Amino acid sequence: MNAPESGLLRFTTETLPFENSFAGLPASFYTRLRPTPIRAPYLVGASARAAGLISLDPSEFTRESFVEAFAGNTILPGSVPLSAVYSGHQFGVWAGQLGDGRAILLGDVPGKPAADDPAGRIELQLKGSGLTPYSRMGDGRAVLRSSIREFLCSEAMAALGIPTSRALCVVGTDMLVMRETPETGAVATRMAPTFVRFGSFEHWYYNDRKDELKQLADYVIDNFYPALRDASNPYQALLAEVTRRTAAVIAQWQSVGFMHGVMNTDNMSILGITIDYGPFGFMEAFDAHHICNHSDHQGRYAYDMQPRIGQWNCFALAQALLPLIGEVDDAQAALEAYKPAYEDKLDELLHAKLGLKSRLPEDSALTEAMFTLMQANHVDFTLFFRRLGDLRIEDLASDEPLRDLFIDRPAFDAWAMQYRNRLKQENSRDVERRMSMYAVNPKYVLRNYLAQIAIEKAQNKDFSEVAKLLAILERPFDEQPENERYADLPPDWAGQLEVSCSS
Structure with a gap:
């Protein structure tokens, strides 16, 4: 069955046309199994935008059959549920076999064609749907807290224009899941063209299974990088393209102050998109060395380490692909x-954030001085770039809201003078520049404290804040005067919030 024509949302939950392409690989790549049902499921939140990607009518959200299906309690017609095996390096150490320890792939359905999936196919995966053969010491479940965070951040990142997996919905249950303390459980439905990751290739390489390694590489090329099939060495071309995409998406992370938290090779997408949201965070008081993951004791995945770790992970992928590449x-x-x-x-992104249309060799000194100043003053990352758009070349008073973010005001004034001189070099116009800067510098990001407020309300069966926060984050560049407080500096208590690998 083909996807509906553009603009026509006609699929119901039961008529989603599953194709199950990953299930077409040999049985060694996965284990077929059904999700473990949860008791009395209820809908916590759902994304109409994500539903639109698979032409699913959002009115389905109110149906019991939708909740039962995406709780994992019923199997949809045509779905072939499975959990995939993979391995990986975790915190730089080879961890051996891993796999979908709490995720079950329902299958793939036709979706809207995208740059990272020319075939226009989207996999639906339940996270927190019960034990699998790859759960190791885990319980196969997810808690409501982490599920809400992943749901909101997936959709927030998409609205920021950053390649990412998406989140269709979160279904809750009063069943308790043990983490540091007992917490209510949940199942999140994730969406991506594929969830194949760097660790998927490492698994076959380190087990000396070249046939499976080649099968997986051919599957990825044929389904997601068909243009590479004509290259003289398709496997080298695959590595080069994944390397480019990985570098580009991490540059996008850095540009909005996003920190992934767990950049293990099993959390790196072969499509170069953001996947596996765990202990993530958005930079607030700027510190290039900030570690958002409380479990990352060595700071391997600190903000300023992300570009280097992305490159390290690409080297790990190269090692895994070497038997196919040859030399x-x-x-x-x-x-x-x-x-x-x-x-x-x-x-490119920094020039856009600064409202600069041209690139000059000396611009690197301007941006380095800017980040040095932000570091010394621990300036709020998001507010700095947003308020910078209000600066007017001939009006020093326009700086005041931005200037107020700094302890060392004279140092800011000196940098602002350099910035103004640079703007004058290209005859920048205030109104035009402000519009272009507002279009790339978000006013609203998923700050930890905002997520925490929504989580605490949801734990008391009030899901209104989840819905409201989703609506705000879907329009991160808009002014939204009615939601001004969601763009404020975090309250003092927010500094006590911690997220870890159990989050």
Whole structure:
């Protein structure tokens, strides 16, 4: 069955046309199993925008059959549920076999064609749907707290224009899940063209299974990178393209102050999109060395480490693909794409954030001085760039809201003078520049304290804040005067919030 024509939302929950392409791989790639049902499921939140990607009518959200299906309590017609096996490096150490320990893939359905999936296919995956053969010491469940965070951040990142998995919904249950303390459980439905990851290739490489390694690489190329099939060495071309995409998406993370928290190779998408939201965070008081994951004791995944770790992970992927690529020199040549791709993308994004239309060699000194100043004053990342758009070249008084973010006001004034001089060099116009800067510098991001407020209300069966926060984050660049307080500096108590790998 083909997807509905653009603009026509006609699929119901029961008529979603599953194709199950990953299930077409040999049985060694996965285990087929059904989700473990949960008691008395209820809908916590759902995204109409995500539903639109698979032409699912949002009115389905009110139906009991929708909640039962995405709780994992019923199997939809045509779905072939399974959990995939993979391995990976965790915090830089080889961890051996991992796999979908609490995730079950329902299958893929036709979706709207996108740059990262020319075939227009989207997989639906339940997270927190029960034990699998890959659960190891885990319980196969997810808690409401982490499920809400992943749901909101997936949709927030998409609205920011950053390649990401999406989140269709969160279904809650009063069943308790043990973490540091007992918490109510939930199941989140994640969406992506594929959930194949770097660790999927590492699994076959480290088990010396070249046939499966090739099968997986061919599956990825044929389904998601068909243009690479004509390359002289398709596997080298695959590594180069994934390297470029990974570099570009991490540059986008850096540009909005997003920190993933757990950049293990099993959490890195082969499509170069953001997946596996766990202990993530958005930078508030700027500190380039900030560690958002309380479990990351060595700071491996700190904000300023993300670009280097992205490159390290690409090297790990190159090692796994080497039996297919053939020569070490060819793999290294593919990896050379990382640094220029990252630097060019970040430079492009920073120029846009500063409202600069042209690129000059001396601009790097301006941006380095800016980040040094932000670091010294621990300036709020999001507010700094948003308020910078209000600066007017000939009106120093326009700086006051921005200037108020700094302890060292004279140092800010000196930098602002450099910035003004640079704007004058290209005859920048205040109104035009402000509009362009507002379009790339969000006013609203998912701050930890905002998520925490929504979570605490949801734990008391009030899901209104989840819905409201989703609506705000779907329009991150708009002014939204009625929601002004959601753009405020975090309250003092927010500094006590911690997220970890159990989050």
